[in-house]
Amino acid sequence: MLEVALRHGFRGFALDMAFTAAPEGVTALFGPSGCGKSTVLNAVAGLLRPQEGRILLDGEKLLDTARGLMLPPERRRCGLVFQDARLFPHMSVAGNLRYGLRRAPAGAAGPGFEEVLDLLGIAPLLDRRPARLSGGERQRVALGRALLMRPRLLLMDEPLAALDAARRAEILPFLARLREAARLPILYVTHALDEVDALADRLVLMEAGRVLAAGSVEELTARTDLPLAARRDAGVVIPCTIAAQDAARGLTRFDFAGGSLLAPLNPEPVGTRLRLRLRARDVSVALTPPEGISMQNVLPAVLRSITPTGSPHEVFLHLAIGETALLARVTRDAMERLGLTPGLGLWAMVKSVTFDHARGGA
Structure with missing residues (x-):
């Protein structure tokens, strides 16, 4: 289980929030741009040191500012996938994937190379360089590299935001398969409600640095006292x-x-x-x-x-x-x-x- 409690302020913005994520499945951080979703993700990944905070993963402390504890990113074993795939342009798809495999801790459990190829449908792409991939293909390779690092936690920061509608439709089924197959907690940042519908098991609704509500997608979409109800697609x-x-x-x-x-x-x-x-x-x-x-x-x-x-x-x-x-x-x-x-x-x-x-x- 992932447990997060953070307080952080910068440039007039104040983040003050707490939530938990289940041991498996997708917890979506959902809210408008600028509400603090990516800041939370960066803090969990170890890329940001909050002014106050406590983060636990399966009972292990990744961050405890009260005790001066902050594990570096490489010791947290978080797989990260961003809006831009951030693949190594000089490496083939196979090289990018094997880079992830080399980063995996010795003896760590996780999917094998062939299993990842099959899960994400990227076997035909192995010899290509990133410049010859579509946006959806690049994101699938980035996912594969993150999985081959054998992470304890998968962090995804609006991975579909830079894709057009056709590419988003292409990759969503792979993300749905990943949720079922990975058996990992996945923290997924998005402001797209269709991605929440398709992927999320638990929803953390954010606004202006605060958690408005947290619970199952079915529970929160039935509430008319939340901003979700103000949308035309409510x-x-x-x-x-x-x-x-x-x-x-x-x-x-x-x-x-x-x-x-x-x-x-x-x-x-x-x-x-x-x-x-x-x-x-x-x-x-x-x-x-x-x-x-x-x-x-x-x-x-x-x-x-x-x-x-x-x-x-x-x-x-x-x-x-x-x-x-x-x-x-x-x-x-x-x-x-x-x-x-x-x-x-x-x-x-x-x-x-x-x-x-x-x-x-x-």
Whole structure:
């Protein structure tokens, strides 16, 4: 487990925050540019000495300013991946990867050379120099080099920020596979919500050097008292399993705790676990079962509560579908016309669904 508590000030900015990360999986530091995410990452890596702080990894102190302890970066065994891949331009891909392997401590457990090649799909690139790689390929090689150093902790500082949409879509599945295969704690800095949806197991929401909230992605996306709710793509993230494929109709059925959803055909096999984002603006409600509509996802729900959105003309409806929480964003006019009050039974209509990358077999 990674435990972090930091206080640091510079150029009028004050960082004062604490959080924990699980022994495995991705903990995402999420927030707007300038909120302190990269400063935290640099402190964990040993590249920044905070004015006050304490950092523990699996009980070992990496930093304790009260005792004057600060392990140098090379003793912390952190693998780092930045926005720019920072590969050695004079070395081939194979040379860059073997450099990482030579940096691994003797006897340290971790993936082997061939395993990393297979995991990241970089075997065909071994003879190339970095200048002949695409942005996505360079980032995959940088990931491979970091893994071959056999780190105890993987630190990723907005690794997709410099890539265009096509390259980001290319590398996200590899990052999802890495999360499942590496069995490491991964601290992932981002301001892109789709990366959080696809990768994060735990979310640390930051603003102006502070932690606003920390918890599971499912928990925090359902809260309307956080800045996430102010986004136009606000909505809940729910864990699902692919239950059936209907190639003739071009549809996949996703089962979740409380019901099922249909979405455009997903190529993953039946039994694959993933997460769906149901945007609040894509959910509407009816008092009676609707008929003759194009939407196929119509689910019985109970209205738990009504909260403001920040707009004087709209509200959030907090719906319960079995054990699963859902948000709908509707106008105040609709709320008043339908006489919506907590406890009312409704029908939730889901217009569209977005899904992340596969999170391992069932």
